[in-house]
Amino acid sequence: MQDHDVVAIGNAIVDIIGRCDDAFLAAHGRVKGSMQLVDAPTVERLYGAMGPGIEISGGSAANTAAGVASFGGKAGFIGKVASDQFGQVFRHDIRAAGVTFDTPPGGGDPTGRSLILVTPDGQRTMNTFLGVSTHLGSGEVDAQLIRSARILYLEGYLFDRPEAKAAFRQAADIAANAGRQVALSLSDPFCVDRHRAEFLELVHKSVDILFANEAEVTSLYETHSFGAAAERARADTRLSALTRSEKGSVILSSGEAVEVPAAPVERVVDTTGAGDLYAAGFLFGVAHGMSLEAAGRLGSLAAAEIISHIGARPQVPLAELARKEGLMA
Amino acid sequence: MQDHDVVAIGNAIVDIIGRCDDAFLAAHGRVKGSMQLVDAPTVERLYGAMGPGIEISGGSAANTAAGVASFGGKAGFIGKVASDQFGQVFRHDIRAAGVTFDTPPGGGDPTGRSLILVTPDGQRTMNTFLGVSTHLGSGEVDAQLIRSARILYLEGYLFDRPEAKAAFRQAADIAANAGRQVALSLSDPFCVDRHRAEFLELVHKSVDILFANEAEVTSLYETHSFGAAAERARADTRLSALTRSEKGSVILSSGEAVEVPAAPVERVVDTTGAGDLYAAGFLFGVAHGMSLEAAGRLGSLAAAEIISHIGARPQVPLAELARKEGLMA
Numbered sequence: 001m002q003d004h005d006v007v008a009i010g011n012a013i014v015d016i017i018g019r020c021d022d023a024f025l026a027a028h029g030r031v032k033g034s035m036q037l038v039d040a041p042t043v044e045r046l047y048g049a050m051g052p053g054i055e056i057s058g059g060s061a062a063n064t065a066a067g068v069a070s071f072g073g074k075a076g077f078i079g080k081v082a083s084d085q086f087g088q089v090f091r092h093d094i095r096a097a098g099v100t101f102d103t104p105p106g107g108g109d110p111t112g113r114s115l116i117l118v119t120p121d122g123q124r125t126m127n128t129f130l131g132v133s134t135h136l137g138s139g140e141v142d143a144q145l146i147r148s149a150r151i152l153y154l155e156g157y158l159f160d161r162p163e164a165k166a167a168f169r170q171a172a173d174i175a176a177n178a179g180r181q182v183a184l185s186l187s188d189p190f191c192v193d194r195h196r197a198e199f200l201e202l203v204h205k206s207v208d209i210l211f212a213n214e215a216e217v218t219s220l221y222e223t224h225s226f227g228a229a230a231e232r233a234r235a236d237t238r239l240s241a242l243t244r245s246e247k248g249s250v251i252l253s254s255g256e257a258v259e260v261p262a263a264p265v266e267r268v269v270d271t272t273g274a275g276d277l278y279a280a281g282f283l284f285g286v287a288h289g290m291s292l293e294a295a296g297r298l299g300s301l302a303a304a305e306i307i308s309h310i311g312a313r314p315q316v317p318l319a320e321l322a323r324k325e326g327l328m329a
Numbered sequence: 330m331q332d333h334d335v336v337a338i339g340n341a342i343v344d345i346i347g348r349c350d351d352a353f354l355a356a357h358g359r360v361k362g363s364m365q366l367v368d369a370p371t372v373e374r375l376y377g378a379m380g381p382g383i384e385i386s387g388g389s390a391a392n393t394a395a396g397v398a399s400f401g402g403k404a405g406f407i408g409k410v411a412s413d414q415f416g417q418v419f420r421h422d423i424r425a426a427g428v429t430f431d432t433p434p435g436g437g438d439p440t441g442r443s444l445i446l447v448t449p450d451g452q453r454t455m456n457t458f459l460g461v462s463t464h465l466g467s468g469e470v471d472a473q474l475i476r477s478a479r480i481l482y483l484e485g486y487l488f489d490r491p492e493a494k495a496a497f498r499q500a501a502d503i504a505a506n507a508g509r510q511v512a513l514s515l516s517d518p519f520c521v522d523r524h525r526a527e528f529l530e531l532v533h534k535s536v537d538i539l540f541a542n543e544a545e546v547t548s549l550y551e552t553h554s555f556g557a558a559a560e561r562a563r564a565d566t567r568l569s570a571l572t573r574s575e576k577g578s579v580i581l582s583s584g585e586a587v588e589v590p591a592a593p594v595e596r597v598v599d600t601t602g603a604g605d606l607y608a609a610g611f612l613f614g615v616a617h618g619m620s621l622e623a624a625g626r627l628g629s630l631a632a633a634e635i636i637s638h639i640g641a642r643p644q645v646p647l648a649e650l651a652r653k654e655g656l657m658a
Binding site for chain 1 (some may be wrong): 345379380381382383384385386395413414415417418421422426439481575640642644
């Protein structure tokens with residue numbers, strides 16, 4: 001098996017993206033900017049109420065894997081789709097992006113989907129029906145693939161279902177035992193809220209590289225102070241990359257603290273995937289031995305590309321963008 | 330049943346849109362700018378070779394119906410989808426656009442899909458697997474719906490399969506017998522080539538309003554002269570709206586000849602649906618008693634909106650655009 005820079009594990013999701021106004025969110029009890037899990041009847045009801053949509057492959061960790069590949073890195077993905085049309089779309093798109101993806105399809109539920117409602121300010125509100133993605137079992141955690149990668153990347157969303165959580169822990173053990181680095185994205189402040197105790201233990205004991213935005217890291221450490229939360233994260237992990245939207249990101253290790261500005265964006269169209277793509281750039285940089293600042297700049301660049309259009313997969317090769325900006329040779 | 334401005338009949342298709350370069354088209358034997366029908370193995374092979382895609386509801390006549398609704402008109406659509414995920418997507422999107430759509434799903438084949446390859450010049454090359462859309466039978470031609478509309482709009486693509494052709498003729502008879510107008514889009518120069526004799530007879534005997542671009546109308550009348558073809562079309566129909574890309578359109582009736590300029594476009598991203606949306610604007614104008622020039626300007630405006638982004642369904646309400654331009658009150 002070829003070596004990989006990053007292997008990501010997460011929910012395999014097809015995004016259904018539509019525009020709406022703030023009144024629509026309020027009328028349907030949605031919390032703007034958040035990800036809410038919904039059951040099958042709720043996803044059908046919301047879908048019926050929303051306007052025309054477009055379908056684009058998504059899933060947080062899958063977006064990150066596609067981003068690493070777009071930088072020219074070698075990425076793999078582990079996640080579960082059904083044998084339906086959305087499953088075929090997901091499989092096609094992630095492989096066409098250059099990502100290794102061999103998790104067999106199946107299970108009784110349909111492929112997971114997320115209704116993403118984008119408001120005129122570019123903010124996204126996600127309503128996710130996990131479907132078959134939660135059936136990712138321990139038998140599908142490909143140990144050989146995980147050992148082939150320098151970094152294992154896990155999305156916090158996996159903690160929302162017991163089976164996926166078990167797969168998550170199993171994967172983290174395989175990576176740790178093989179001397180690989182384990183990276184975690186906290187995914188969403190409400191996800192952190194649902195699983196705070198377990199996340200705290202995990203971050204302290206098993207996570208080498210932590211990704212979180214301001215809301216997530218302050219939720220994790222139950223403080224209103226970003227600075228205080230950042231110091232806790234620094235003590236708990238080898239590396240923390242904390243994103244702050246237009247304020248850029250802060251990268252902390254025991255010996256270093258680097259502030260990286262956000263990359264300029266002409267117009268914010270859809271913020272879906274900003275965190276996922278920041279992680280892609282940062283992980284690509286770390287896997288290729290770049291400085292923390294250079295890795296952070298790749299993260300900013302990838303996040304800026306993704307929020308300038310609809311959908312959370314890159315529309316232009318990120319390696320080209322990075323070369324144009326002088327961030328890669 | 331409420332009155333409709335336009336009822337459209339066509340293949341119900343979900344577009345799968347991806348970018349490629351000219352070399353990809355050449356390597357796979359595709360004719361740039363055309364629509365080719367492909368069978369199931371070919372669509373699978375092409376899909377496997379193409380890059381990541383975006384799925385958006387499409388289908389030529391369906392795009393026109395959605396466009397009429399976006400102008401604030403009352404539109405209906407008749408077409409066949411399967412009970413699969415693409416069928417659900419198609420049904421959701423056309424209804425969410427405000428179009429009446431009650432054709433029951435079913436049939437053994439999957440929902441039709443078109444792999445649309447967009448080259449850097451914005452041109453689209455379509456590879457269409459018709460799937461269940463060709464099973465549109467005479468039982469599904471809703472006579473009451475057709476009689477409820479001022480204009481019946483038919484896409485030439487329907488002629489590519491015998492069952493759909495029979496439904497096409499049946500619908501045209503229903504409309505004619507109810508004193509409604511019959512509009513036809515020639516769809517594609519190769520489609521014209523496949524069915525020239527039948528199209529000629531139909532245009533001469535049954536079509537009130539003809540839509541064609543330069544390549545289609547010159548193919549229909551087998552001449553290299555646009556002027557000569559236009560005069561033939563003028564003699565054969567009550568109204569001809571002939572589109573010429575960036576040169577705008579020419580609208581001909583027995584008493585009038587109007588030239589309408591193309592509306593300005595900042596950047597041509599994807600030309601898919603330009604003709605469909607021109608027809609939407611023109612038909613909305615005609616159904617609402619506007620002058621030929623005003624109707625043509627609505628067509629130009631809608632075409633300009635659609636080619637400025639990926640996908641053939643409007644992304645902003647066309648009625649708003651038209652008001653902003655002073656074309657509607």
